[in-house]
Amino acid sequence: MSYNITQIATDKKQYLELLLLADEQESMIDRYLERGEMFALEDNGIKAICVVTDEGNGVCELKNIAVTPDSQRKGYGKRLINYLISHYSDRYTQMIVGTGEVPSAIKFYQSCNFEYSHRIKNFFIDNYNHLMIEEGIVLKDMFYLKRMIPKA
Template sequence: MTKANGRVYSDNRNIIKITDNKKEFIDLLLLADEQENMVDQYLERGEMFVLDDNGIKAECVITKEGNGVYELKNIAVSPDCQRKGYGKSLIEFLFSAYTDCNTMFVGTGDVPSSLTFYKKCGFTESHRIINFFVDNYDHPIFEDGNQLVDMVYLRRER
């Protein structure tokens, strides 16, 4: 991994840290968290990265939650680019870039496709926040045809 002009090169994919005008990249983030005011709660305090492989294919936002503890608040891959390793590349990049990260959490809906993805990336189930999606969103949220109710938190240890 090398750095040049604000760009980070990893696995032949260009991962760029976005420091200004993060809202320009909101459309892709809204695929993973479809209510903009929820994204706004973490967007500015988090660090954003986009993966550019002849165009933006994926992006993520990560926050520092404590000493050695980070949370992957949002990770989204363009629908036509899913299952090509872009999401996993971003997660692996974060673990290599944040050398002080001992524990990374991620919260997601209780659907097999998401849980399987994170487990393939080395995460295990940690805890749940009951009724998170029902209590915090102004409309029902659906993924893979299922209404999301509880937030499932997963963790990965270094």
């Protein structure tokens, strides 16, 4: 499979429709989009997009990772994460990611070698202007996972 991953430095909002798949409130995306680094995975068109932010102390956060609906469950998300781990190996020691407590999301991150870190109580209730429901589950707490980044 031939795919290409590139960093997107300008006009990040052109990918808003895709970003909204992973974070459905634009005002929340606006909190991190410009301070984050965006990457796109292309394979005959854009298949996945992500945004990573610097959280200080050697930690980066995967704020948003979205795969186009027709490209999900084909390994694009995992390839993008593996690329990021390698890309950031000289800058960070750990990557964290926050998600709703949805079994499929947690299982995906665990398959990418993330492990439970911590949770932020009532994050979705306190920060979103509507109930967040995923796979029939009302999201309340932000569930954080972490992965160590080996040195290059």
